[in-house]
Amino acid sequence: MHISSNLIKARNLFSVNRTFDEACSTRFSIVVDGATNIISQGQNITPSESIVSAEKTVVWAANRDFPVKGTSAVLTINHEGNLVIIDGRITYRVSENSLSQNTSALLLDSGNLIVRNEKFDRLWQSFDYPSNTFLPGMKLGYNLRTGKVWSLTSWKNAEDPSLGTAELKMDPKQPNEYFLMSGSQMDTCPYGAG
Numbered sequence: 001m002h003i004s005s006n007l008i009k010a011r012n013l014f015s016v017n018r019t020f021d022e023a024c025s026t027r028f029s030i031v032v033d034g035a036t037n038i039i040s041q042g043q044n045i046t047p048s049e050s051i052v053s054a055e056k057t058v059v060w061a062a063n064r065d066f067p068v069k070g071t072s073a074v075l076t077i078n079h080e081g082n083l084v085i086i087d088g089r090i091t092y093r094v095s096e097n098s099l100s101q102n103t104s105a106l107l108l109d110s111g112n113l114i115v116r117n118e119k120f121d122r123l124w125q126s127f128d129y130p131s132n133t134f135l136p137g138m139k140l141g142y143n144l145r146t147g148k149v150w151s152l153t154s155w156k157n158a159e160d161p162s163l164g165t166a167e168l169k170m171d172p173k174q175p176n177e178y179f180l181m182s183g184s185q186m187d188t189c190p191y192g193a194g
Contacts, residue, residue, distance in 0.1 A: 039105040041081065044074040051107055059111050059133040060126045061161040062094045077103055083115050083124070095124035111135045131161065140178065141170045 037051055045051060062075065063085055073087035075094075081103035083095040095115045097103065102118040112135070113126040127138045132154050134140065139150040154164030167181040179186050 037107045039075070039077060039083075041077045041079075041101075041103055044076045046074055047071060051105075057133065058131075058161065059135060060113065060129070060131045062126075063092050064131065065162050066092055068092070077105060077115070081115070081117070081123070083113075097123040110137045112137060131155075132164070140168070142172055144172075 039045055039051060062083075068085060068087040068090070070087065073085055075083070075085055078084045078086075078091075081097050081100035082093050083105050085092040085094060097115060100117045100123060103115055103123065105113060105115050107113050110127075114122050115124040116122050127135070128148070128150070130138055130140075130150055130152050132152055134152055140152065142149045149169065151167050151169035153168075154166035156162040156164045165183045168178055169181060170176075170178050
């Protein structure tokens with residue numbers, strides 16, 4: 001087991017640790033850090049336990065803008081097969097899967113946390129919800145058919161993973177060009193994608 005402050009850490013495995021802001025709230029995050037790398041349906045991971053993947057960098061937060069209060073929160077897979085954070089009577093759904101039995105969450109060596117079924121079909125992945133860190137295998141861009149956008153957004157500050165004001169995103173009118181946004185202001189220098 002890896003014990004540190006309270007974030008999910010990703011190294012060779014993940015670690016549930018806690019990061020405290022002024023309100024002493026808890027966020028479950030993927031930190032690239034190392035114990036077991038799988039959560040099975042019905043299994044709970046408490047803030048003192050770990051699933052870890054090889055660096056010590058937070059790369060994704062499950063409840064980025066919704067920190068939970070207290071120390072009783074757990075990360076688990078519910079009876080519907082979704083990855084959820086449960087804190088008393090409050091449940092925060094991390095993944096949105098159709099009903100699926102026998103699902104498990106697995107942290108890949110790439111730092112991607114996936115939810116899969118018994119046939120190993122990938123039902124959900126953290127790489128579809130990038131934070132402030134780009135990892136090999138992630139996407140940046142958009143899907144015109146579905147409207148899905150993949151962009152990087154800064155943390156509010158070094159200790160708070162809530163959405164910040166800086167965002168790196170692709171301009172839908174200029175394919176293969178990325179722009180750095182600061183609030184509603186666009187950086188005048190586009191960054192070529194290729």
